[in-house]
Amino acid sequence: GQSLEQPSEVTAVEGAIVQINCTYQTSGFYGLSWYQQHDGGAPTFLSYNALDGLEETGRFSSFLSRSDSYGYLLLQELQMKDSASYFCAVRDDTDKLIFGTGTRLQVFP
Amino acid sequence: DGGITQSPKYLFRKEGQNVTLSCEQNLNHDAMYWYRQDPGQGLRLIYYSQIVNDFQKGDIAEGYSVSREKKESFPLTVTSAQKNPTAFYLCASTPIGTSGRNEQFFGPGTRLTVL
Numbered sequence: 610g611q612s613l614e615q616p617s618e619v620t621a622v623e624g625a626i627v628q629i630n631c632t633y634q635t636s637g638f639y640g641l642s643w644y645q646q647h648d649g650g651a652p653t654f655l656s657y658n659a660l661d662g663l664e665e666t667g668r669f670s671s672f673l674s675r676s677d678s679y680g681y682l683l684l685q686e687l688q689m690k691d692s693a694s695y696f697c698a699v700r701d702d703t704d705k706l707i708f709g710t711g712t713r714l715q716v717f718p
Numbered sequence: 719d720g721g722i723t724q725s726p727k728y729l730f731r732k733e734g735q736n737v738t739l740s741c742e743q744n745l746n747h748d749a750m751y752w753y754r755q756d757p758g759q760g761l762r763l764i765y766y767s768q769i770v771n772d773f774q775k776g777d778i779a780e781g782y783s784v785s786r787e788k789k790e791s792f793p794l795t796v797t798s799a800q801k802n803p804t805a806f807y808l809c810a811s812t813p814i815g816t817s818g819r820n821e822q823f824f825g826p827g828t829r830l831t832v833l
Contacts, residue, residue, distance in 0.1 A: 642820035651824035696760060700820045708761040
């Protein structure tokens with residue numbers, strides 16, 4: 610079956626750095642994406658990796674290793690507003706997005 | 719303003735009733751999707767459509783039906799056959815051809831509660 614595994618919860622303090630890991634097993638692979646979802650809200654797109662390596666977008670970076678079927682989202686200089694759930698997603702060979710189970714990030718002052 | 723709208727935001731239904739959730743987009747996107755999200759869970763795909771008058775089942779299509787008569791609209795009907803319909807329903811869209819970024823645009827969601 611298809612699966613994307615993420616830690617269920619991560620906690621950190623303001624100003625810290627946190628890494629959210631994602632390992633995937635899918636039929637086909639056409640890129641790894643990350644989405645942020647605040648409680649009660651809709652997911653919003655954060656980043657995308659098609660090739661191995663690190664992509665940086667402001668305080669957020671995302672990494673991919675296709676040989677390891679692994680990626681991570683790195684959040685730096687954490688702020689209270691970063692408290693949310695974060696989902697990794699892979700596009701498979703049927704052009705669908707498969708979402709991970711989500712990681713709930715709690716940032717404390 | 720371009721975007722995706724879903725209505726209503728909150729919906730209550732009695733057991734045994736069918737209910738239709740609305741999803742409209744003015745982004746001129748070709749593909750549209752319906753997801754279900756349960757508390758503390760990820761998004762599970764119900765149905766998707768990549769072109770008008772065509773749609774495919776997702777992973778949890780049983781008890782749901784859709785139509786795609788217009789590019790802008792992709793309503794979802796939750797039928798009485800759906801055993802446990804209480805959930806948060808999200809509609810999304812993406813343009814075909816530029817989906818290489820795997821970027822889907824989501825509506826605000828409809829929270830359905832069966833009484």
